[in-house]
Amino acid sequence: MSNPLLRVDNLQAFYDQSHILQGVSLSVNSGEVLSVLGRNGAGKTTLLNSIMAILHKRTGSIIYGDQEINKLPPYKIAKQGIAYVPEIRGIFPSLTVRENLEIASRRGREGASQQQWTLDSVYSLFPHLRERAQSGGGKLSGGEQQMLSIARALMTNPDLLILDEPTEGLAPLVVKEIEELLTALKRQGLTMLMVEQNLGFATRLSDQIVVLGKGRIRWSGTPELFSSESGIQRTWLGV
Template sequence: MLKITDLNVSYGAIHAIKDVSLEVNDGELVTLIGANGAGKTTILHAITGLLAPKSGKIEYDGHDLIKTPNHKIVSLGMAHVPEGRHIFPNMTVAENLVMGAHMRKIDKQTLKDEMEEVYEHFPRLRERTKQLAGTLSGGEQQMLAMGRAIMSDPKILLLDEPSMGLSPLLVKEILSIIKIFHEKGITILLVEQNAKMALSIADRAYVLEVGRISMSGTAKELMDDDRVKKAYLGL
């Protein structure tokens, strides 16, 4: 479904991503783990066109994403929940969700029904529909960012550090929602520093170290790998 081949990204003189290849198949939940600064976010930004790679190929569903204008990618069924949530702070919760469906040509009733569905996944958002999104707590903002992404009716969801800055309880809640989305048939690429949490729900995983894929395999294999245990799981 999503196939990255020999991706290279540079920030000026810094070669941030070096020959990265990875693949996410239809229906999979794949995680990309690695330390802070390894380049995980950079890869997601290259996928959704927020930055231009130096070389490489990014194919999705028969489309060449590097050649696709970045604002058109969401209409291809790819939703990106960015690191730091990036909700619209001066719009209400409801307006943020409407923005999620911005590109879709749907009638008012469908829009309402789908917003209702989001509220069912995230009951806390329902209590705050008229509240400005910037006044929400971190966990609520994460829920809103995910809800907004779901409103685009995605086939694949790119999640960037959804657990960042959240209490263990909220991490659990977000985790169970990711599982629900996955069970509904949405393919997921989950980028996480919290390797333990990510590996616990993923089918397959890639480990990124200073811009290079250093290991890959099923989540189970990596969880049992001594190097991963030592470096990322704190065992």
């Protein structure tokens, strides 16, 4: 059996008086991709923000490797080897592509067990970013920004990459590029936890699918099983 790299147990999360996540448990195995699917407002971003301690009004257990991380601040969680590509891509518009990457690399950690990413190895994976190295972050297209956001995450040398809707708002050709890219990262052994609304994209990339609805896990299983669950898809995803 594969062993979990990340284990979330009975996670409850709150915004003021709203009880958003109501006992979410999941685990992401080393080297695998887990996708969380769900409608708008289901609590997907809240789940990722809770894991990263960006939202800290939460209870439950979050174990990474063999360490409980639910008391750590976001920067310490990042130092443990978790990189987050948020929905709002979070690149610096006034810095160049290269500067954005260099800053991210300083925020990373030493002694990572995965591949040690450098400017050069990131540029070979994203040749387009090399061409745009001197362009301002704010001048990039949506697709380029998403690429840069993923590239920045890699520069921290993560063992776990967390992505919030990496294909949102992107043209089909760019979505295809992102899929190829994440497939290549998966092949290199990178573990990923991803939130997606694009079912085809998520099922092709994932080893496990989790359906989140109104703050609870409504279904989980393999992509193969998920494809035959038309009832679940209709009820919780509206497809």
